[in-house]
Amino acid sequence: MDYIKNIKDIYFGEGAIKELLKDSIFPHNFKSKLFFIDKFFMKKKIFKKFISNNDSVFYVDTSSEPSTCSIDKIIYDLKKKNIPDVIIGIGGGATLDTAKAVSNLLNNCGPSEKYQGWDLLKKDGVFKIGIPTISGTGAESSKTSVLINFKKKIKLGMNSRFSIFDKLILDSNLTKTVPKNQFFYTGMDTYIHSFESLHGSYKNSLADLYSKEAIKLVVQVFNSRNIKSKKNRKNLMLASYLGGLSISMSMVGVVHPLSASLSVIFGIHHCLANCIVMRAIKEFYPYNYNEFWHLAKKQRIFIPRLNLKYNKILFNKLINSTLIHKKPLQNALGKNFKKILNDEKLTELFKKM
Ligand code: NAD
Ligand code: ZN
Numbered sequence: 001m002d003y004i005k006n007i008k009d010i011y012f013g014e015g016a017i018k019e020l021l022k023d024s025i026f027p028h029n030f031k032s033k034l035f036f037i038d039k040f041f042m043k044k045k046i047f048k049k050f051i052s053n054n055d056s057v058f059y060v061d062t063s064s065e066p067s068t069c070s071i072d073k074i075i076y077d078l079k080k081k082n083i084p085d086v087i088i089g090i091g092g093g094a095t096l097d098t099a100k101a102v103s104n105l106l107n108n109c110g111p112s113e114k115y116q117g118w119d120l121l122k123k124d125g126v127f128k129i130g131i132p133t134i135s136g137t138g139a140e141s142s143k144t145s146v147l148i149n150f151k152k153k154i155k156l157g158m159n160s161r162f163s164i165f166d167k168l169i170l171d172s173n174l175t176k177t178v179p180k181n182q183f184f185y186t187g188m189d190t191y192i193h194s195f196e197s198l199h200g201s202y203k204n205s206l207a208d209l210y211s212k213e214a215i216k217l218v219v220q221v222f223n224s225r226n227i228k229s230k231k232n233r234k235n236l237m238l239a240s241y242l243g244g245l246s247i248s249m250s251m252v253g254v255v256h257p258l259s260a261s262l263s264v265i266f267g268i269h270h271c272l273a274n275c276i277v278m279r280a281i282k283e284f285y286p287y288n289y290n291e292f293w294h295l296a297k298k299q300r301i302f303i304p305r306l307n308l309k310y311n312k313i314l315f316n317k318l319i320n321s322t323l324i325h326k327k328p329l330q331n332a333l334g335k336n337f338k339k340i341l342n343d344e345k346l347t348e349l350f351k352k353m
Helices: 016-021 068-078 093-107 180-199 205-222 230-249 255-266 270-280 286-298 312-323 326-333 343-352
Strands: 009-012 033-038 056-060 086-091 127-132 146-149 154-159 167-170
Touching (some): 016 127, 033 093, 068 093, 068 146, 093 127, 093 146, 093 154, 154 255, 167 230, 180 205, 180 230, 180 270, 180 286, 205 230, 205 286, 255 270, 255 312, 255 326, 270 286, 270 343, 312 343
Parallel strands (some): 033 086, 086 127, 127 167
Antiparallel strands (some): 146 154
């Protein structure tokens, strides 16, 4: 049996952000709101009209991805103040995950790493509204909040039904300002989640439907002339939403553990790290490898090369940091995944990136 929890209310369409001006979107008798907004918008006027004097705003610096340390620090500071009634996350995956993690930890005590894993949170967090400003990670609809744990050298989510937003505003006008390369990197995250899910052994027929639809939309968007047209921004937002639902019921595969290792060891951001990993995974996903590189080439997307020279200490770190993600690797390659992904194979893969 699969358990599915849906987001209660979704406001979808250009200009949907205006819903934030109506009290009806918030819980009854709410007093204070806490906004987590991507720092990109700090000096811009766009969200100012939604913020009142009683509200607090935390601008999220996305130059590094959220970690157990960064979240614990926010919680420490917040606990000295009044706990807000509503949390609103406005931004990309990093900001949305920050909003979700903080919401969870305000009502579940202890450090964030205590909840990294599956179904470890005990109760609902603070009421939370998600508003993506870039499409692809599916953080808006998924049931996880991904945090890097530098101490354990792992990137792992708080996977729980409590990590799901209560409400969503999906307004494709908000993604207008995303630079083209970033639009591709993040957009491709939903494509990669979706094909990994479809190729895995943790099968779920509903997830398969969402994944297939997400892939179809992403390919349409990145096969077109103007990937940031009105229609394409809307379709990519839909694809991201569907991809997030899909991955909540299924599991990623080989790409994400390798990508997580690049994020933990080199601090490369998730979606760019995925694209770099795509250079190495032809033998596991030949069709999607070809399709991905066809689209990247067509759109003239810059994907850097790592050109790693062999160094035993570094490669051991990369290998260990990959193999620690057992669940997705088992999903993709079976229980004996370490026989396929032995040190020699992993070294070869990292050298291809
Ligand atoms: P991000 O949130 O870091 O945003 C990417 C970049 O785009 C940043 O520089 C940001 O400032 C900028 N940006 C965002 N909106 C913009 C806009 N409208 N105009 C101009 N610039 C804008 O990255 P991301 O790719 O959205 O998300 C990656 C993060 O999401 C990682 O931390 C990853 O671990 C996490 N993630 C979470 C899930 C989940 O289900 N919770 C799934 C996949 C990835
Ligand atoms: Zn991802």
